[in-house]
Amino acid sequence: MAAIQKTAMSAETEPSQSSSLGDLASEAPTVAGREPVIDGLVGLDVRAQSALLQESFQTPNQIEVNAPLSAPRLRSMASRYGWRALKSALGLLIVAVAGVGPLQRLFELSSTEAVVNARLISLRAPIDGKIEEFAPTIGTTVSRGRLMLHISNGRADRARLDDLQRMVDQIEGERPAVVKRLARLREIYEQITQQARAFQAGRIRELEERVLDLKAQVSATEVSEAEAASTLARTKTLAVSGYQTMVAVERAERDAKVAAHTQKSLNHRLFATEVELEAARRGEYVGDSYNDRPSSLQHADELSVRIAEAEAERSSREERLARLRAALEAENARYSEISNAVLISPIDGQVWEVLIAPGEEVRKGQDLMRLLDCSGALVTATVRETVFNQLGIGNKAQFRFSNQAGRYDGTIVRMSGSAAPPDNLAIPAIGSSSGGYRVVVSVPELASAQCGIGRTGTVVFNSSGGNLRSLRDAISAFVPGS
Numbered sequence: 384m385a386a387i388q389k390t391a392m393s394a395e396t397e398p399s400q401s402s403s404l405g406d407l408a409s410e411a412p413t414v415a416g417r418e419p420v421i422d423g424l425v426g427l428d429v430r431a432q433s434a435l436l437q438e439s440f441q442t443p444n445q446i447e448v449n450a451p452l453s454a455p456r457l458r459s460m461a462s463r464y465g466w467r468a469l470k471s472a473l474g475l476l477i478v479a480v481a482g483v484g485p486l487q488r489l490f491e492l493s494s495t496e497a498v499v500n501a502r503l504i505s506l507r508a509p510i511d512g513k514i515e516e517f518a519p520t521i522g523t524t525v526s527r528g529r530l531m532l533h534i535s536n537g538r539a540d541r542a543r544l545d546d547l548q549r550m551v552d553q554i555e556g557e558r559p560a561v562v563k564r565l566a567r568l569r570e571i572y573e574q575i576t577q578q579a580r581a582f583q584a585g586r587i588r589e590l591e592e593r594v595l596d597l598k599a600q601v602s603a604t605e606v607s608e609a610e611a612a613s614t615l616a617r618t619k620t621l622a623v624s625g626y627q628t629m630v631a632v633e634r635a636e637r638d639a640k641v642a643a644h645t646q647k648s649l650n651h652r653l654f655a656t657e658v659e660l661e662a663a664r665r666g667e668y669v670g671d672s673y674n675d676r677p678s679s680l681q682h683a684d685e686l687s688v689r690i691a692e693a694e695a696e697r698s699s700r701e702e703r704l705a706r707l708r709a710a711l712e713a714e715n716a717r718y719s720e721i722s723n724a725v726l727i728s729p730i731d732g733q734v735w736e737v738l739i740a741p742g743e744e745v746r747k748g749q750d751l752m753r754l755l756d757c758s759g760a761l762v763t764a765t766v767r768e769t770v771f772n773q774l775g776i777g778n779k780a781q782f783r784f785s786n787q788a789g790r791y792d793g794t795i796v797r798m799s800g801s802a803a804p805p806d807n808l809a810i811p812a813i814g815s816s817s818g819g820y821r822v823v824v825s826v827p828e829l830a831s832a833q834c835g836i837g838r839t840g841t842v843v844f845n846s847s848g849g850n851l852r853s854l855r856d857a858i859s860a861f862v863p864g865s
Contacts (some may be wrong), residue, residue: 492773492844494764495819497782499829499838500808501761503735504754508745509724512536517741525728525754532726532739532751539722547711554704561700565693572686579679583666590660597653604649608642615639732756735809755809755836760829762793763808764842765819774798774844780824784840793826793842809836 516533519525615635621627662669668677735755739745762782766774774795781790799821824842829835 492766492770494766494770494822494842494844497762497764497824497840497842498810499760499835499840500763500810500823501836502756502759502807503809504730504732504756505750505807506531506726506752506754508534508747508749508751509726510534510536510539510721511747512722512724512745514739514741514743514745517739519734519737519752521734521737523734525732525734527728527731529728530725531728532724534724534726534745536722539718541718541722544711544714544718547707547714551704551707551711554700554707558697558700558704561693561697565690565697568686568690568693572683572690575679575683575686579677579683582677582679583663586668587660587663590656590663594653594656594660597649597656601646601649601653604642604646608639608646611635611639611642726751728754730754730756731758757836758830760826760836761796761808762824762826762829762840762842763810764822764824766822766842766844768820770844771798771820771822774822779845781843781845782824782826782829782840783843784835784838787840790843791826791828793824793828795822795844796825797823799823 512534513536514532515535516530518530518532525531615632615638618627618632618635622629622632659669666680733755734752736753737751738753739749739751745751776795776798778795780793780795782793783790822842
């Protein structure tokens with residue numbers, strides 16, 4: 384059975400080989416002076432057919448190599464092979480041009496999407512009130528310091544302000560009476576002081592006259608004493624001679640003693656009067672009929688105390704009035720702040736969003752308007768995880784708009800990963816495609832009044848791999864504009 388299958392397989396193989404060889408023999412090139420030996424293949428085995436075919440194919444080639452080529456044949460070969468080379472070169476150039484872009488993007492670190500963004504400045508209501516004045520609309524370009532909103536609050540509490548104003552008015556109303564009373568006390572004090580000075584001058588004059596009188600009396604007593612002493616001496620001399628009696632002598636002695644004591648008494652009175660005069664000149668009064676200070680001076684002292692009290696009261700009221708006025712001014716400023724508020728633009732930018740309407744009642748802290756700050760334009764990009772892990776804060780990057788060849792230099796300022804933190808950007812991160820890693824790039828060249836917010840593009844990062852960067856530079860050198 385196995386022999387039968389083997390014979391059948393050999394029989395099937397031989398016709399197929401014969402047919403294939405016949406086809407090859409039919410396609411074999413003919414050589415001048417020799418006919419193809421197609422009929423000779425029939426009836427030969429495989430080895431014989433292979434040898435015959437080898438001989439048929441080798442002999443023409445050797446003849447062509449050894450035989451000299453004609454000029455028409457050379458031109459035909461050159462034309463045929465030159466056209467093939469030209470087509471091959473054009474094909475390679477098309478492949479290079481078409482593949483250099485994907486190849487370059489394959490080696491560069493770029494974002495999957497990127498959007499021009501900018502931060503928002505929110506204007507909030509500082510007080511409760513009503514929108515009275517409303518100037519800008521959405522998209523309006525505003526400059527720093529421009530009036531944006533005016534809010535008024537007619538229900539603001541002014542009880543404290545009214546109390547302070549009432550107290551200030553009361554003190555200012557009492558102030559003239561205090562000033563008038565103080566002026567009257569000073570007038571009376573001046574009169575009494577003049578009266579006391581006049582009394583002192585009169586008293587001093589009186590004492591001076593008394594001192595002069597006492598001095599005159601002392602001089603008279605000195606004369607009387609000298610006369611009494613002389614009379615006594617003469618009487619004693621006559622009494623010794625027997626011309627005077629002892630009674631006369633005694634009377635002369637008495638007169639002499641009285642004159643001497645009278646002089647002593649006048650001297651003491653003179654000394655006392657001089658002491659009183661010196662005290663009067665100092666403003667002090669000594670004597671038995673009055674106190675050390677007269678009633679006029681005592682009244683002046685009382686008036687001086689009342690004047691001091693009035694001055695202290697006036698100073699106290701002045702200080703209190705100054706404090707109340709300061710408090711009133713502060714309360715006026717506070718009431719002005721809670722009753723009226725004017726909102727101005729803190730930046731040069733654009734009105735991005737308006738959340739209120741004229742005449743609307745707003746609450747303190749309520750968002751009223753959002754301004755777009757194009758002075759700090761950013762680009763928020765989404766990258767793959769493999770690209771994200773090769774980046775770092777401060778790395779350089781380039782941004783290009785879609786369908787534009789120009790590039791803008793920038794720097795990575797934030798890397799938030801897949802969990803985007805809350806920010807204050809015009810286009811929030813929730814609008815980006817999910818599942819990516821987010822990178823924020825600062826692009827100073829985009830900062831302008833019209834920062835192109837919302838425009839898309841691509842961010843190309845400058846990786847730390849020098850070989851890849853060199854390869855991209857080489858490709859860019861061969862294909863400009865790529």
